[in-house]
Amino acid sequence: MEPLRRAEHYTGDPGCIGEARAFAARFVDQLRTEWCAAIDEHVVNEVMLVVSELVTNADRHSNGPYILELEGTDAAVTVCVYDSSDALPLRFPRDPERIGRHGLEIVHALATEVSAERVPVGKRVRAVLPFG
Numbered sequence: 001m002e003p004l005r006r007a008e009h010y011t012g013d014p015g016c017i018g019e020a021r022a023f024a025a026r027f028v029d030q031l032r033t034e035w036c037a038a039i040d041e042h043v044v045n046e047v048m049l050v051v052s053e054l055v056t057n058a059d060r061h062s063n064g065p066y067i068l069e070l071e072g073t074d075a076a077v078t079v080c081v082y083d084s085s086d087a088l089p090l091r092f093p094r095d096p097e098r099i100g101r102h103g104l105e106i107v108h109a110l111a112t113e114v115s116a117e118r119v120p121v122g123k124r125v126r127a128v129l130p131f132g
Contacts, residue, residue, distance in 0.1 A: 004035060004070075005071045006027050006030075006069070007068065007069040009066075010055070016059060020055040024048060024070060028044055035073060037075075037131060043132070046129055047077050050111060050127050054068075054079060055068055057081070057089060057104075058125075061083070062085040062122065063084050065084070066083040069081075076128055077129050079128075080125070080127075082123070084121060084122040089116055090104070091104040091105060113126070
């Protein structure tokens with residue numbers, strides 16, 4: 001059986017980050033319904049946080065639109081964000097006194113796999129979040 005896949009395109013206009021979170025919430029609900037995935041609220045919150053961080057990074061650091069792609073099964077959700085910048089994101093060392101730039105640190109703490117790679121039109125950042 002093929003995983004559930006959905007993608008949405010964002011322009012970077014105000015409100016896109018909230019729209020991406022709403023899109024992810026609908027995706028998780030659909031995954032619960034169609035895959036009978038047992039996704040507790042803790043995992044839903046983690047998915048929302050990862051979507052927020054990756055979409056915010058794309059919004060702030062790219063020069064154009066971006067795409068949020070979600071893929072899920074009854075075992076995990078994969079969050080991918082494509083944007084037009086070919087600059088790979090930097091993960092800074094843990095520093096509780098640093099203000100800002102904790103996004104990838106948060107994503108790495110929540111996801112079992114995180115990767116970033118250049119693609120023909122920019123880059124793709126991918127994070128896998130298992131359910132339990």
